Amino acid sequence: MVATPRYFVGRDRVDSLPDHDRGLAYGDGLFETMRAVHGSVPWWPAHWQRLQRGAQALRLSLPAEAQVREEAERMLEGGDGVLKLIVTRGAGGRGYPAPEESVPNWILSRHPLPPATPSAGLALRWCETRLALQPALAGIKHCNRLEQVLARSEWADPDIHEGLVLSAEGDVVSATAANVFVLRDGRWTTPLVDRCGIAGVCRAWAVDALQACEARLAVTDVEAADAVFLCNAVRGILPVARLGSRTWRPHPQVMELQHRLAAAHPAFVTEVS
Amino acid sequence: MVATPRYFVGRDRVDSLPDHDRGLAYGDGLFETMRAVHGSVPWWPAHWQRLQRGAQALRLSLPAEAQVREEAERMLEGGDGVLKLIVTRGAGGRGYPAPEESVPNWILSRHPLPPATPSAGLALRWCETRLALQPALAGIKHCNRLEQVLARSEWADPDIHEGLVLSAEGDVVSATAANVFVLRDGRWTTPLVDRCGIAGVCRAWAVDALQACEARLAVTDVEAADAVFLCNAVRGILPVARLGSRTWRPHPQVMELQHRLAAAHPAFVTEVS
Known part of the structure; x- marks a missing residue:
C-alpha cells in the first residue's frame, strides 16, 4: 500500500529526486502530512495555507496549488490513507546561499493509515x-526535524504511544508528532x-471548536489537568489515558469533540464508532 | 566541473536517491565538505572522526570508511576541488521513529574551488x-541547516563576504559557513x-596551532579585537579586513598562521602566495 513516491520539478514530473536538492542538503523545505478519504483531502485548504506561511518565512517558491492538488488526487485513486507532500527549495550549488530564482522540487507519497x-x-x-527556541522557524512545518527524531528515539516500548516534549525553558510544547490540549x-x-x-492543522480546528486559549503551559499544568488530548491532521483527536x-x-468533552x-470531517467518522 | 553526484545505499552504488530517504524528509543526516588536492583529501581522518561523533549523537550507521574513501578518491580523478559527502539514516517509513537497523544512504559530489x-x-x-541553543545537536555537522540558510539570505551584496551569527543569548558563535577567531x-x-x-575541522587545527582558548565571546570582544580571522576546511585561514x-x-600572526x-596542508599553498 506504500506507493512509489512521485517526484516533480516545477511543473514537470521526473523519475527521482534531482541532483543537488537543497532539501536533502540542508532540510531546506517544507512538508504536509494529510489525511485522505475517498480520494480527496478534506483539510486541503488549511494544509496549503500553512505551506504558504512556511514558504513566506523561508522565502521559497511553491509549485502551482491546482497542479499539486490534481496530482495528489490522482495518486489517491479514490482511496483513503495518508498523503505526504514535501516541497524543497530545489537545486542549489554547494553552500548556503539560495539561488535568486529557484524552481521547487516536490514529492508526493501515499501511506497507509496509522x-x-x-x-x-x-x-x-x-x-x-528539549526543543530549542527559534522564533524564526517556529510554527511552520519545515524539514529540519532532528529534534523530533531524537525525542521519538527515546523509547521503543510499544505500550507508550507518544512523548510530550518541553522547550529549552521547560514549558510544555507538544508531543513528538501531535499538538496537546489540556482542560x-x-x-x-x-x-x-x-x-x-508546529502550528498543527487539527490544532487550529480544535482551538476554534473549543474556543481554546493559547498560552505557556508548565509540566504541572498538564499533570494537574482534568483531561488531556493530543491531535494531528492524520489521527484527529486522541484522548490521553x-x-x-x-x-x-x-x-x-473529549468524546464530544471527537x-x-x-461530523465536520468525513475521514474521522470511523474513529468514533 | 560540477560532476554528477554519486549515490550509494550501504555498499551498493545506485542511480539516484532511494525513495523515502530520511535525510530528505527530516534532514536526518550528516555531511562533510572537504578540500581535495591531487586526488586526495589531506584532512580525511579529521573529517571522518567528526562524522563518527555526529553518527554517535544521532545514533545512525555510517558506511564503511575504506569504501567511502576509495569512492571519494575515484571521483576526484587525481584532481583538486571540493568534495562533499552526505550520509543519511537511509530509508524510513512516514513518521519520526527511526528503523532499528538502518542502511545509510550516502552521496558524494565534487565541486569547483570557491x-x-x-x-x-x-x-x-x-x-x-540567531542560532537557537540546542546542546543535543551542537558541534556536529548535521543536515538541519535552515538557520544558516536564513542567515546567509540576509544579504546579496557581493562585497560582503560573510556574516557573523550570534546565539539566541547574544554571544558570537561563528560565520554562516566558517568558524571565527579573535586576538x-x-x-x-x-x-x-x-x-x-559547528566544531570545524580547520577550527580544531587552528585551536591546536595557536593554543587558542574556547570561550563565550561578546560582540564587543570581536569589535575590540586586534585581529580576526575566519576558517573552514575548504578555504583555510581567511583574514578579516x-x-x-x-x-x-x-x-x-594571521599571515604566519596561513x-x-x-606547510601542514598542501591544498592551501596557493592561498598564501
Whole structure:
C-alpha cells in the first residue's frame, strides 16, 4: 500500500529526486502530512495555507496549488490513507546561499493509515530532548526535524504511544508528532507555538471548536489537568489515558469533540464508532 | 566541473536517491565538505572522526570508511576541488521513529574551488538571524541547516563576504559557513560550540596551532579585537579586513598562521602566495 513516491520539478514530473536538492542538503523545505478519504483531502485548504506561511518565512517558491492538488488526487485513486507532500527549495550549488530564482522540487507519497487509537486512550511519557527556541522557524512545518527524531528515539516500548516534549525553558510544547490540549478549571488550553513547535492543522480546528486559549503551559499544568488530548491532521483527536503514573478516565468533552470532528470531517467518522 | 553526484545505499552504488530517504524528509543526516588536492583529501581522518561523533549523537550507521574513501578518491580523478559527502539514516517509513537497523544512504559530489579570497581580507556583517541553543545537536555537522540558510539570505551584496551569527543569548558563535577567531591581549579565542555552532575541522587545527582558548565571546570582544580571522576546511585561514565600520590591517600572526597551514596542508599553498 506504500506507493512509489512521485517526484516533480516545477511543473514537470521526473523519475527521482534531482541532483543537488537543497532539501536533502540542508532540510531546506517544507512538508504536509494529510489525511485522505475517498480520494480527496478534506483539510486541503488549511494544509496549503500553512505551506504558504512556511514558504513566506523561508522565502521559497511553491509549485502551482491546482497542479499539486490534481496530482495528489490522482495518486489517491479514490482511496483513503495518508498523503505526504514535501516541497524543497530545489537545486542549489554547494553552500548556503539560495539561488535568486529557484524552481521547487516536490514529492508526493501515499501511506497507509496509522494503527487505530487504543479505545482506552493513549499512554504518554515525558521526553528528555528539549526543543530549542527559534522564533524564526517556529510554527511552520519545515524539514529540519532532528529534534523530533531524537525525542521519538527515546523509547521503543510499544505500550507508550507518544512523548510530550518541553522547550529549552521547560514549558510544555507538544508531543513528538501531535499538538496537546489540556482542560483546567473548565477551560481548554494549548501551548503557544511562537518560539518552537508546529502550528498543527487539527490544532487550529480544535482551538476554534473549543474556543481554546493559547498560552505557556508548565509540566504541572498538564499533570494537574482534568483531561488531556493530543491531535494531528492524520489521527484527529486522541484522548490521553496515562502520562507516567498519572491516569485519566475518558472525559465527556473529549468524546464530544471527537464527534464534532467526525461530523465536520468525513475521514474521522470511523474513529468514533 | 560540477560532476554528477554519486549515490550509494550501504555498499551498493545506485542511480539516484532511494525513495523515502530520511535525510530528505527530516534532514536526518550528516555531511562533510572537504578540500581535495591531487586526488586526495589531506584532512580525511579529521573529517571522518567528526562524522563518527555526529553518527554517535544521532545514533545512525555510517558506511564503511575504506569504501567511502576509495569512492571519494575515484571521483576526484587525481584532481583538486571540493568534495562533499552526505550520509543519511537511509530509508524510513512516514513518521519520526527511526528503523532499528538502518542502511545509510550516502552521496558524494565534487565541486569547483570557491573564488580566491580577496588579498585585503574579508568584509563581514552581523546577521540578524540567531542560532537557537540546542546542546543535543551542537558541534556536529548535521543536515538541519535552515538557520544558516536564513542567515546567509540576509544579504546579496557581493562585497560582503560573510556574516557573523550570534546565539539566541547574544554571544558570537561563528560565520554562516566558517568558524571565527579573535586576538585579544595577545591571546587567540574562538567561541565554544557546546550549545550551537559547528566544531570545524580547520577550527580544531587552528585551536591546536595557536593554543587558542574556547570561550563565550561578546560582540564587543570581536569589535575590540586586534585581529580576526575566519576558517573552514575548504578555504583555510581567511583574514578579516572589515566588520561593518570597523577595519583591521593585515596582522602578522594571521599571515604566519596561513603559512603554517600551507606547510601542514598542501591544498592551501596557493592561498598564501
